[in-house]
Amino acid sequence: MTEAIYVQLLYLACGAFLLTGVLVLWRRDLSAIIRLFALQGLALGALILVLAAYQRDLALALVGVGVGGLRAGLLPYVMRRALAAAGAHRETRPLVNAATSLLVAAVLAMLAYAISRPLTQLAPGPTIRAVPVALTVLLVGFFVLVTRRRALSQVVGFLLMDNAITATAFLTTSGVPLVVELGVSLDVLLAVLVLYTLTDRIRASFGGTDLDELRELHD
Amino acid sequence: MAGVVLQVVLVGLGSPLLVGVMRQVRARLEGRAGAGIWQPWRDLRKLMRRQPITPAGTGWMFRAAPLLLPGTALVVASVVPLVTTASPLDGVADLFAVTALLTLGSVALALAGLDTGTAFGGMGASREVTVLALVEPTILLSVFALSVPAGSTNLGDIVTAAAEHPLSLISPVSLLAAVALVIVSIAETGRIPVDNPATHLELTMIHEAMTLEYAGLDLALIEWASAMRLSLLLGLLAGLFAPWGIATAGAGPLALLVAAVVIALKVTVLGGLLAASEVFMAKLRLFRIPELLAGSFLMALLAVAASYFLA
Numbered sequence: 001m002t003e004a005i006y007v008q009l010l011y012l013a014c015g016a017f018l019l020t021g022v023l024v025l026w027r028r029d030l031s032a033i034i035r036l037f038a039l040q041g042l043a044l045g046a047l048i049l050v051l052a053a054y055q056r057d058l059a060l061a062l063v064g065v066g067v068g069g070l071r072a073g074l075l076p077y078v079m080r081r082a083l084a085a086a087g088a089h090r091e092t093r094p095l096v097n098a099a100t101s102l103l104v105a106a107v108l109a110m111l112a113y114a115i116s117r118p119l120t121q122l123a124p125g126p127t128i129r130a131v132p133v134a135l136t137v138l139l140v141g142f143f144v145l146v147t148r149r150r151a152l153s154q155v156v157g158f159l160l161m162d163n164a165i166t167a168t169a170f171l172t173t174s175g176v177p178l179v180v181e182l183g184v185s186l187d188v189l190l191a192v193l194v195l196y197t198l199t200d201r202i203r204a205s206f207g208g209t210d211l212d213e214l215r216e217l218h219d
Numbered sequence: 220m221a222g223v224v225l226q227v228v229l230v231g232l233g234s235p236l237l238v239g240v241m242r243q244v245r246a247r248l249e250g251r252a253g254a255g256i257w258q259p260w261r262d263l264r265k266l267m268r269r270q271p272i273t274p275a276g277t278g279w280m281f282r283a284a285p286l287l288l289p290g291t292a293l294v295v296a297s298v299v300p301l302v303t304t305a306s307p308l309d310g311v312a313d314l315f316a317v318t319a320l321l322t323l324g325s326v327a328l329a330l331a332g333l334d335t336g337t338a339f340g341g342m343g344a345s346r347e348v349t350v351l352a353l354v355e356p357t358i359l360l361s362v363f364a365l366s367v368p369a370g371s372t373n374l375g376d377i378v379t380a381a382a383e384h385p386l387s388l389i390s391p392v393s394l395l396a397a398v399a400l401v402i403v404s405i406a407e408t409g410r411i412p413v414d415n416p417a418t419h420l421e422l423t424m425i426h427e428a429m430t431l432e433y434a435g436l437d438l439a440l441i442e443w444a445s446a447m448r449l450s451l452l453l454g455l456l457a458g459l460f461a462p463w464g465i466a467t468a469g470a471g472p473l474a475l476l477v478a479a480v481v482i483a484l485k486v487t488v489l490g491g492l493l494a495a496s497e498v499f500m501a502k503l504r505l506f507r508i509p510e511l512l513a514g515s516f517l518m519a520l521l522a523v524a525a526s527y528f529l530a
Contacts, residue, residue: 008386011529015391018521019398026514099510102517109517113524120528132528136521 006054007126013050014130016043017167021137021160024144025101028090030152034079037156040137041071044163048170051127063181070185071163075192082196083152086203095147105140112136119172127171134171138164149210151199155192162188222303222466222475229479230296230454233486234446235259237453240487241494248498259446266439274432277334284331285437289444291324292451301454302478304375305468313372314362321407321451322355324444332429343428346505350406350413350425353512357403357519361396364522365459368392374455382462391529395522397460402515404452408445410493412503413511423505450486453493457485 001009020040027033045068052060083089096104112135120128141160148154166184169176239256246253273281298312306312325347332344366372368387369380381388406413409426418424430441458465464481466474503511 004386008389011391011525012389012394014529015394015525018391018525019395019518022517022521023514026510097510099513102510102513106517106520109521109524113528129528133525 001054006050009050010047010054010126011130013043013047014133014167016040017047017163018133018136021140021164022102022105024156024160025105025140026098028094028098030083030089030150031080033153033156034076034083037079037159038072038076040160040163041073041075042068044068044071044167047167051170059178063176063178067166067181067185070189071159074189075159078192078196079152079155082199085200086152093149094153095149101143101147104143105136108139108143109136112139131168131171134164134167136164137161137167151195151202155195155199158195159188159192220307221472222470222478223297223306225475225479226302227293227296229302229483230447230450231293231443233483234450235263235443237450237486237490238446241490244491244494245498248495259442263439263443266434266442267436269435271433271435271437274335276336277432280327281331281334281432282437284327285433285440285444287327288324289440289447291320291327292444292447295320295451296447298374299451299455300375300378300458300465301451301482302475303466303468303470304379305466306375309373309375314359314366314374314377315372317374318355318359318362321358321448322351324448325351325407328429328441335432337432339428339431343425343431346425347429350508350512353509353516354403354407357399357512357516358407360516360519360523361399361403362459364392364396364519364526367523367526374458378458378462378465379467381459382465388460390525392522392526393460395518395525397456399515399519399522400456400459402511402518404456405493406508406512406515408449408452410449411497412500413508415502423502450490453486453489454482457482457489461485 017040020036020043024033024036027036045064048064048067049061052058052064094101109132113132116132116135119131122128138161141157141162141164144157144160145154146157148157166181236256236259238259239254242258243253243256294308294312295317298306298308298317300306329344329347329351332340332347334340362374362377363372365381366377368384369377371377371380381393387393405411409416414425414427415423416426418427426445430438433441464478464485466478470478
């Protein structure tokens, strides 16, 4: 793979990663949000595979396939099951409306670029220059986490942050060891399963997953 | 020079045909026979024979708008690289000038809508300005993102640079900019899902509400100008993201002719796709439109940021 094509493919994967992350803010339909999350998982897998193909590293390629499979296949599958059980298919009243949150995302993108400047100046290279993209998705994920009401879209926000952290790890280092990545991935899977169970229990006890309504204590 | 003349004539004569093709595609997909691709020209001819009427109490703005709108569109047609990248106005007309000219036309029409003093005119104008406030910065930003790799804000230079490095067209910068520009082109030309060009007397109309009071030659001029703006924006999209076949400075007559055929094909295909996709879409609620436009603005901004950092 030549240098130019490598850089193009890397940036294309980063662009898809960023776009899917931002589009999560746009959509209200929970199943569409899960689909976007799955697409982002694919973009993340592709990103790692491009790195692996450039470095000719088989272990990294396996990690890429594993990460892609987990985030584009297994996690969306679990979330879709939770969605089918919950029955509420729309993010009804986010705390910040969609138009404003898109403009906030623009500000967050600028913030991510500003705070990653020292990092990019440290070791200029094609992968390091893509770090602001991952940081933007991190901030957007955090924003989704704090402004959405449905438990499921908050889970998506959490997973967006995790995707972004994984992407940052692969972009800043020359390769994350297989064991570390395996541990992180299993952690995430476990967290989602716990959250899935929790959502299920919340719904069974209170009849909905709107977390803002769970403020008052009962005996 | 010959290329620019060819370009302006092509836009002027071809735009109503483009509208005809789009209506025909839509009609066929909906199972109707359609009126044929020459119908917009027949409509224009019919309107041109009729007497223009100005409502009592309207001022000079109402009379100036039907002249300003096609005038700005024709000037933009001589600058945008459709057939040739060489324009005699190169030194003064870059992307900022093009955006400003398009805005001038829109603002003139919005003011004319206000000038009539009718409820529909004022409503249409207020909606048009709401859309415009987000559309113009997005056009500026997305073309600006494309101008960073080329190192110039001149549209001809941007297209030449893109044609020389086709690999740069699959970068995230150009993908984000493409999505943003497609959305704002749809909004700017008043197509579904932002506005429905086929309806009158609906409470959600934008563009048609401003032109309700026009008749005869004035209406013909406005319809013609709207068609030209549509083909200009589609031509700009085709030129920026598929810059093949556009003649460079000093090309012979044969190259110009080939370029004219190529751009006509590209714009027709784009228009056909747009019309076909409209069949499967419903108009958005008016209150959802700022959301769509804020999204496209965000994408254009991300494209600019990416062009700065990922270059």
